Amino acid sequence: AKELGGAxxxxxxxxxxxxxxxxxxxxxxxxAIFEGETDE
Incomplete structure (x- = not known):
């Protein structure tokens, strides 16, 4: 994100x-970005 001007x-x-x-x-x-846990 920072490389493209974001924060x-x-x-x-x-x-x-x-x-x-x-x-x-x-x-x-x-x-927001979210990566959920799996039950595997």
């Missing part, structure tokens, strides 16, 4: 259900 606002954070990070695009709009 990392938080994380990545490990949670019991998976990992999450909060990012912002170059205009400042925030969004």
């Amino acid at each position: 990392s606002l938080a994380g990545p954070l490990d949670l019991p259900a998976g990992r999450i990070a909060i990012l912002a695009d170059p205009q400042g709009a925030a969004f």
Whole structure:
């Protein structure tokens, strides 16, 4: 994200259900990405 003008606002954070990070695009709009754990 940083290489393309965005920002990392938080994380990545490990949670019991998976990992999450909060990012912002170059205009400042925030969004979250999440990768859930599997039961495999």
